[in-house]
Amino acid sequence: MNGRDGRRFRTGSGCYKCHCCGRMTRSTDNSNEYLDLCYQCYELAGYENMISDAGGIDNLTREGPDEVRRRIRSYIAEIERRGGDVSQWKNLAATAENG
Numbered sequence: 001m002n003g004r005d006g007r008r009f010r011t012g013s014g015c016y017k018c019h020c021c022g023r024m025t026r027s028t029d030n031s032n033e034y035l036d037l038c039y040q041c042y043e044l045a046g047y048e049n050m051i052s053d054a055g056g057i058d059n060l061t062r063e064g065p066d067e068v069r070r071r072i073r074s075y076i077a078e079i080e081r082r083g084g085d086v087s088q089w090k091n092l093a094a095t096a097e098n099g
C-alpha cells in the first residue's frame with residue numbers, strides 16, 4: 001500500500017560508502033553493491049583473489065602478470081586521486097610493484 005501516505009520516499013538509490021576505501025560511491029551496472037565496495041575496490045578484490053588462487057601474480061596467464069600489475073596500479077591510483085584510503089591495498093600494491 002504505497003500511495004498518498006508519503007511512503008514512497010526513496011533512499012538515495014544506490015549511493016553508499018565503500019567499506020574498503022571509505023569513498024562515497026554509486027552503484028553502477030555492476031554487482032559490486034552487495035559487497036559495499038566501489039568499482040575499483042571490487043576489481044582489486046577480484047585480482048587479489050585471482051593472485052591468491054594462482055599462487056602468485058606471475059602465474060596469472062590469462063591476462064598476463066604485466067597487464068594485471070598495470071591494472072592494479074591504475075585502480076589504486078584512481079582511488080587515491082579521488083581521495084580514498086588505499087591502505088587496505090598496501091600488500092596488493094607491493095605485489096604489483098615487483099617485477
Ligand SMILES: [Zn+2]
Nearest residue numbers: 018021038041
Ligand atoms: Zn573503494
